[in-house]
Amino acid sequence: MVSETNDSGIAQRYRILHVFRAPVGGLFRHVMDLARLQAAAGHPVGIVCDANTGGERAARALADLLPSLDLGIVRIPMRRNPHLSDWSCLRAVAKRAAEVGAQVLHGHGAKGGAYARLAASGSAIRAYTPHGGSYNYRPGSPLHRLYMGAEAVLARRTDAFLFESEYVAGRHRSFVGGPVQVTRIVHNGIAEAEFAPLERVAEPFDLLYVGELREAKGLPYLLEALARLRAEGRALRLLMVGSGPDAEILRDTVARLGLADAVAFEPPQAIRSVLARGRILVVPSLAESLPYVVLEAAAAAQPLVATRVGGIPEIFGPAAHDLVASRDPAALAEGIRRVLDAAPEALAARTHNLSASIRQRFSLERMGSEVISGYTAAFEARARRRSPAPREIAGARTA
Helix, strand or coil, rough: CCCCCCCCCCCCCCEEEECHHHCCCCCCHHHHHHHHHHHCCCCEEEEECCCCCCCHHHHHHHHHHHHHCCCEEEEEEECCCCCCCCCHHHHHHHHHHHHHHEEEEEHHHHHHHHHHHHHHHCCCCCEEEEECCHHHHCCCCHHHHHHHHHHHHHHHHCCCCCCHHHHHHHHHHHHHHEEEEEEEECCCCEEHHHCCCCCCCCCCCEEEEEECCCHCCCHHHHHHHHHHHHCCCCCCEEECCCCCCCCCHHHHHHHHHHCCCCCCCCCCHHHHHHHCEEEEEEEEECCCCCCCHCCCCCCCCCCCEEEECCCCCHHHHHHHHHHCCCCCCHHHHHHHHHHCCCCCCHHHHHHHHHHHHHHHCCEEHHHHHHHHHHHHHHHHHHHHHCCCHHHHHHHHCCC
């Protein structure tokens, strides 16, 4: 249930426009799930996103969602990095918000968050869900300071911060300050179907990676860890599923390390079918917010080796001691070795305990309800700011 009620007990409906750049990865899944939940609860919902990324998979997903969206879908070209074209994008978002009478502009990620907060006007509230990117980008660098300076300016135009992890909320406090606005920690949620047991294929790969093929995912460290383990006489095979800007660099690294016969690359595909093809999912990330791939694998009781970064410890909870250091191929290899050598009963108990913990703490229904609660709190906070204080009212009567 993701609807609030007003003072009369009537369910409150908001006209919600979600704004984000790339229809790929965890951010896309988060928005799709949220839009579907909100539409099912009776909120008119719409989407504005990039027209140039996502390919056929995104086009199909958006087409499937479109019948549920009363406010429709608009796709316009958006650049990943700051660009002069941002002005035309901003005008397009503002125009769409006015056309549909949006009461909530909910921006996701740095670019979507900027568009939503700068485009909002009138009575619309501006909600923002960072997904880690700009907060995690090379802290201390000039570009990171520029990004955080922009976040500080945009914070003044934000009515509600809906952080997806305690980690990113902490980054905001450290690099930007505050926030003093309405704030919620809204963890990503997953569906009950994702807890169903996996039907493993007959000859699975030993190791599995699913995600973007780029530097921040720590993939060179995974390849080095694999080379170390194979040097011990373990004939391990790795399946890497995904796409990204560093794909060719990674292929070159595979060849340089003599792993050509041990590593297979495949394009992005449905997560559960991929999980069934690997014995151990490895997440060697250097930075993360609250990755869906970890939630999905943990829910399905898939053995996991992951780094202790970002919001991953929040997912593991009491089992966070199982996480390994990032940027350390020896630590990664040891984590994989520990799972490979674990007694089957002990490993099964560990994975099922984590799955049960995920079911309790990361539901879709909770995610949807907490977002709507954040919107409502933002409207109430605005109303309080605009209402005169009792002393001011009394003064007006005696003037």
